[in-house]
Amino acid sequence: MPRHPQLNANGDLRHLLTIEGLPRDLIHRILDTAESFLGVSEREFKKVPLLRGKSVFNLFFENSTRTRTTFEIAASRLSADVINLNVSTSSTQKGESLLDTIDNLAAMQADMFVVRHGQSGAPFLIAQHVGPDVHVINAGDGRHAHPTQGLLDMYTIRHFKKDFTRLRVAIVGDVLHSRVARSDIHALTTLGVPEIRVIAPNTLMPGGLEQLGVTPYTDLRAGLRDVDVVITLRLQNERMRGALLPSAQEYFKHYGLTEDKLALAAPDAIVMHPGPMNRGIEIESAVADGPQAVILHQVRFGIAVRMAVMSILAAN
Amino acid sequence: MPRHPQLNANGDLRHLLTIEGLPRDLIHRILDTAESFLGVSEREFKKVPLLRGKSVFNLFFENSTRTRTTFEIAASRLSADVINLNVSTSSTQKGESLLDTIDNLAAMQADMFVVRHGQSGAPFLIAQHVGPDVHVINAGDGRHAHPTQGLLDMYTIRHFKKDFTRLRVAIVGDVLHSRVARSDIHALTTLGVPEIRVIAPNTLMPGGLEQLGVTPYTDLRAGLRDVDVVITLRLQNERMRGALLPSAQEYFKHYGLTEDKLALAAPDAIVMHPGPMNRGIEIESAVADGPQAVILHQVRFGIAVRMAVMSILAAN
Amino acid sequence: MPRHPQLNANGDLRHLLTIEGLPRDLIHRILDTAESFLGVSEREFKKVPLLRGKSVFNLFFENSTRTRTTFEIAASRLSADVINLNVSTSSTQKGESLLDTIDNLAAMQADMFVVRHGQSGAPFLIAQHVGPDVHVINAGDGRHAHPTQGLLDMYTIRHFKKDFTRLRVAIVGDVLHSRVARSDIHALTTLGVPEIRVIAPNTLMPGGLEQLGVTPYTDLRAGLRDVDVVITLRLQNERMRGALLPSAQEYFKHYGLTEDKLALAAPDAIVMHPGPMNRGIEIESAVADGPQAVILHQVRFGIAVRMAVMSILAAN
Numbered sequence: 007m008p009r010h011p012q013l014n015a016n017g018d019l020r021h022l023l024t025i026e027g028l029p030r031d032l033i034h035r036i037l038d039t040a041e042s043f044l045g046v047s048e049r050e051f052k053k054v055p056l057l058r059g060k061s062v063f064n065l066f067f068e069n070s071t072r073t074r075t076t077f078e079i080a081a082s083r084l085s086a087d088v089i090n091l092n093v094s095t096s097s098t099q100k101g102e103s104l105l106d107t108i109d110n111l112a113a114m115q116a117d118m119f120v121v122r123h124g125q126s127g128a129p130f131l132i133a134q135h136v137g138p139d140v141h142v143i144n145a146g147d148g149r150h151a152h153p154t155q156g157l158l159d160m161y162t163i164r165h166f167k168k169d170f171t172r173l174r175v176a177i178v179g180d181v182l183h184s185r186v187a188r189s190d191i192h193a194l195t196t197l198g199v200p201e202i203r204v205i206a207p208n209t210l211m212p213g214g215l216e217q218l219g220v221t222p223y224t225d226l227r228a229g230l231r232d233v234d235v236v237i238t239l240r241l242q243n244e245r246m247r248g249a250l251l252p253s254a255q256e257y258f259k260h261y262g263l264t265e266d267k268l269a270l271a272a273p274d275a276i277v278m279h280p281g282p283m284n285r286g287i288e289i290e291s292a293v294a295d296g297p298q299a300v301i302l303h304q305v306r307f308g309i310a311v312r313m314a315v316m317s318i319l320a321a322n
Numbered sequence: 323m324p325r326h327p328q329l330n331a332n333g334d335l336r337h338l339l340t341i342e343g344l345p346r347d348l349i350h351r352i353l354d355t356a357e358s359f360l361g362v363s364e365r366e367f368k369k370v371p372l373l374r375g376k377s378v379f380n381l382f383f384e385n386s387t388r389t390r391t392t393f394e395i396a397a398s399r400l401s402a403d404v405i406n407l408n409v410s411t412s413s414t415q416k417g418e419s420l421l422d423t424i425d426n427l428a429a430m431q432a433d434m435f436v437v438r439h440g441q442s443g444a445p446f447l448i449a450q451h452v453g454p455d456v457h458v459i460n461a462g463d464g465r466h467a468h469p470t471q472g473l474l475d476m477y478t479i480r481h482f483k484k485d486f487t488r489l490r491v492a493i494v495g496d497v498l499h500s501r502v503a504r505s506d507i508h509a510l511t512t513l514g515v516p517e518i519r520v521i522a523p524n525t526l527m528p529g530g531l532e533q534l535g536v537t538p539y540t541d542l543r544a545g546l547r548d549v550d551v552v553i554t555l556r557l558q559n560e561r562m563r564g565a566l567l568p569s570a571q572e573y574f575k576h577y578g579l580t581e582d583k584l585a586l587a588a589p590d591a592i593v594m595h596p597g598p599m600n601r602g603i604e605i606e607s608a609v610a611d612g613p614q615a616v617i618l619h620q621v622r623f624g625i626a627v628r629m630a631v632m633s634i635l636a637a638n
Numbered sequence: 639m640p641r642h643p644q645l646n647a648n649g650d651l652r653h654l655l656t657i658e659g660l661p662r663d664l665i666h667r668i669l670d671t672a673e674s675f676l677g678v679s680e681r682e683f684k685k686v687p688l689l690r691g692k693s694v695f696n697l698f699f700e701n702s703t704r705t706r707t708t709f710e711i712a713a714s715r716l717s718a719d720v721i722n723l724n725v726s727t728s729s730t731q732k733g734e735s736l737l738d739t740i741d742n743l744a745a746m747q748a749d750m751f752v753v754r755h756g757q758s759g760a761p762f763l764i765a766q767h768v769g770p771d772v773h774v775i776n777a778g779d780g781r782h783a784h785p786t787q788g789l790l791d792m793y794t795i796r797h798f799k800k801d802f803t804r805l806r807v808a809i810v811g812d813v814l815h816s817r818v819a820r821s822d823i824h825a826l827t828t829l830g831v832p833e834i835r836v837i838a839p840n841t842l843m844p845g846g847l848e849q850l851g852v853t854p855y856t857d858l859r860a861g862l863r864d865v866d867v868v869i870t871l872r873l874q875n876e877r878m879r880g881a882l883l884p885s886a887q888e889y890f891k892h893y894g895l896t897e898d899k900l901a902l903a904a905p906d907a908i909v910m911h912p913g914p915m916n917r918g919i920e921i922e923s924a925v926a927d928g929p930q931a932v933i934l935h936q937v938r939f940g941i942a943v944r945m946a947v948m949s950i951l952a953a954n
Contacts, residue, residue, distance in 0.1 A: 047747040053719075079747075087369075106599060113622045114363075114622070115363040115364065281734075375685045377684065403711075405710060409703070422914065425934055426937050430940075
């Protein structure tokens, strides 16, 4: 039995489902491969033939044009054929089960499924179900994991900070509902970051952080002090109207990242955000557009990281 | 004048609109061509350049992600450019007529239209209207025909049973509203199947079956006895709520294919379904996932059959 | 500073935002380039590799399947990778700003944005914002401009009438709300058409026509007399129900182009329409399908014109 559902008996990546349990050297290998692809996107002719003749299915059970687009571009630049399936409006409406849908698409000789699903664990279920020639990439499942976002965040941190083993990283915002935060915490831990902080109001603070080696802060100023990396999270609209928060204005007052608060961090701290941003809610425009923000670099690195994951899976 | 709107003066296929009237040898030629494409989908590099530089328009006036996807994959594996048009949300909403839409797309130098339409006959109307260089494939029109489904069903039967001329085939379910059933009956008749049975409650039994050489059964057990092929049909959700059926539970009790009922068929009988399945309504999971089910083979063969139809049309 | 936001310091086209201010020789160069592409769409193998490896984003903030399709086909025939983004259902819903969306897509190494937006000026905002390697094409912004439609209309007129400097051109219909009319008037003026007429009811007649050198007519018969070109405009459904018009029937009676009214124009006058047509409202079927209509030629030329614009932008 392999030690992990996403690794085969040799420890090679067969699926990318979660960063939890991924060995450190495998993460670095993905980031190194991404680095080699970064040039591909920037040159005049942007394509490499690594996935030529392969069929990649973007299976989005939860709508996300932005994330779907990044995978579509990554697959296209690897010369794959990409099929976009917005499944919420499709067979599942007709009462077909998830695994019947998967079986059907697999019978069409799919090589890779990129899956986003509202329910945690759905990509695992799919990965356990498909045959040996099909690879699954988790593009976000419920509150559970968003491993390519985690990997591109690590790429970004490595690019700007080089050494993970001396960093203080703060994750700010709605950590409770955030699959990005969960994937980032696992990645940062594996890569040897000695101090990971989570900054959130009590109502959005998950339990069990201490077991993960993470320090919780409810005070933004205290949490930001001397950090090298600030990862701000998107506040979902539904939270702003819900019982968990008094109002968006109140949230910004206490947890919005402003220039004066950012001044408490290390002078060369970088500011990250997974997008799309709510300016004036979790982040002030002066910060989002300021010299410390690396948010658009994250997007650029994200294409290269997704190309890396796809090409590594296709090669295994 | 050609003998049939979809054949040219030489008897070659110009459009694929219906199986009714297709000569037996032409059907076999399509299935033989499909057989040669089956290997294409299974090898490492899945593409052939037969439609390179051609523009295939998927014109779906009725939404069907699954069927659209099969045509998109088939065209992509033939190296065509595929344009997906979900026309229900497009110009027809703006009051443009069907033929104006077709004229416009044809003026963009379309080579092939794959048409699904809620109204029976719409693909014929389009085929009569387009110029000599444009080919039309009916991807399902109203209750009338679904010829590629019929052809892939024949491919499946030929694959597993070899000889059509000694078979008993039963079609079970909502035959009244089923374009699949209609296309299957025409194909089975042309290919020389001596005994075709239709099994349905009275309210879902079409008239005029005897003229087609088909025997109606209202009793599932009686109808299944000694058959070699069972084609189960999808029960549309709207029927379950309608006046035609008491309830889904009642339907399953009398017409759902279960293991014990299937035991009445020949021991090596195969079970087919056009998908998507309603498990527990028209088919029991034990049957759908059992050793006699060839439902996923149908899907796999379906890509090859669609590639065959497209390549034959493009060559004529 | 360049004389015009869409031209660079050398006077080359960097973006296509509006026809207003485009030099006459540049318009003719686009039309000449389109002429060379017309053959591409008509031959067996329809593709040229001019945009191979480039990423073209169809950014439609306002839904228009037809226009989006023409750009998708044009880009595909130039061998670009095309990403379709129906942005109304995407990030902007999540509260992200237009320019954040653009920044994100640009960070994915987009080469070209084809933008349709309900608000006049949006493509200008985007063009001012993007970096030097990104090109923007306005595919229709509010009531302001639709330059590729204007250019294809000019291609059509040049094709059939050769010399612009002796023409009488009438634009009929809802000129007030029409970005097509605005783009056509600028193009016709630049190309030296001596007599441009606008025919519309008072409620749909824009002000300031005389400054543009355009003669307003409220009487269709008077306005059509001896014209060489009739451009009929689509009447939007919402106008028919609104306060601006009594009814569709009334509109047709006074402003619908019928055979007997067309007889007042020059005997070899051509009839154009940007589509989709409302038959029996702004145009009678006998005219739409008659010998003087060149409406489908417009569509065919439109692909070539869009290929021309894209290839000229990519080369600059």
